[in-house]
């Protein structure tokens with residue numbers, strides 16, 4: 364689907380969709396915790412649905428309720444023995460979701476009943492190394508990397524796992540989510556710098572809601588290179604909290620906050636926890652640094668335009684904020700340097716290239732550096748055609764940039780927003796955005 368968004372400021376208030384990062388983690392824990400878990404999760408998305416599909420293929424029963432999901436665990440996850448016995452050799456369809464693949468792979472290895480992981484789009488090309496090698500070193504038998512289906516056999520052993528901190532935090536989260544299934548101590552040692560660290564903390568936070576203690580301490584190994592070590596010991600596996608709320612999604616709300624900074628009288632997003640474990644709530648601090656006016660509330664926040672000026676932004680802990688931040692930087696006076704973003708090359712698209720291409724297509728000025736972007740701001744952009752490159756965050760970035768364009772913005776492949784935010788264009792309309800589908 365190609366759409367054209369008319370120039371014009373957005374204004375008003377929307378409710379944030381449910382956090383996809385929290386939903387993946389809560390669904391996986393619930394699928395292996397004895398008893399029924401009710402997850403309050405107001406919306407779903409293609410990525411969340413991919414995790415649901417994988418858990419159902421293993422034997423969990425997940426139903427959509429009025430408020431979210433009811434999860435009945437994989438057979439065998441009972442209060443007495445709690446030894447899951449999933450469907451053997453299940454096909455786990457991860458769709459295009461990197462989180463689903465990187466979380467379900469260690470989980471499938473820990474279950475030890477064989478599985479076949481499949482996926483689409485850019486997913487088969489997205490890296491698994493060195494998680495792959497660590498899994499093999501601990502008893503998993505995996506078909507060659509880089510091709511799907513990825514066949515899983517063998518059974519993972521507990522113990523000490525070592526990973527670098529600069530490829531994907533999803534590797535660490537996947538091992539932590541698999542650890543309670545092993546019933547013996549698991550230690551994940553991650554060499555610094557540990558990028559996307561808030562996502563690992565979010566995993567620990569959700570595991571703790573399911574009765575699993577996760578500790579983290581800093582180590583200084585003989586090599587002199589610092590490391591963080593996460594320890595999980597869950598001899599009794601997971602315990603369902605009965606019900607759990609999935610918070611609003613700060614990563615997706617960030618597009619509306621960017622629209623507020625680029626607009627006329629501001630945009631508010633409600634349904635966001637100001638104390639959320641999601642690292643992307645730092646969007647507010649970053650927009651303040653760029654000169655926007657931020658008003659926090661217990662329910663979320665509102666952002667109004669200010670005198671926007673360039674800044675240096677280190678995004679190593681919040682890579683998903685780059686598209687909305689780049690949109691604001693493109694309209695801020697002076698130069699913005701985004702650093703700590705090398706990993707953006709490994710997302711749904713090579714996001715350093717696709718953000719740059721999108722800004723240039725709309726008349727902005729941006730260039731890729733070794734670990735990020737340099738953006739020179741303009742007060743107004745021209746408008747034009749952006750290829751979303753099958754990347755939801757590029758489509759949403761282009762849509763909010765229409766606020767500062769002189770002529771319309773056409774987005775090719777705009778439907779990819781469904782990956783994390785199927786209601787995005789409806790919410791755009793409710794904020795006064797005018798758009799139509801192209802024939």
Ligand SMILES: O=C(O)C1=C[C@@H](OP(=O)(O)O)[C@@H](O)[C@H](O)C1
Nearest residue numbers: 384462531532533559562682683
């Ligand atoms: O664990 C998660 O939920 C995520 C971790 C991050 O990935 P990396 O750790 O690979 O940067 C982030 O970009 C992704 O959208 C979601």
Ligand SMILES: C=C(OP(=O)(O)O)C(=O)O
Nearest residue numbers: 459460461462683710711
């Ligand atoms: C990179 C993302 O997700 P995933 O890695 O789960 O595909 C994203 O949502 O921007």
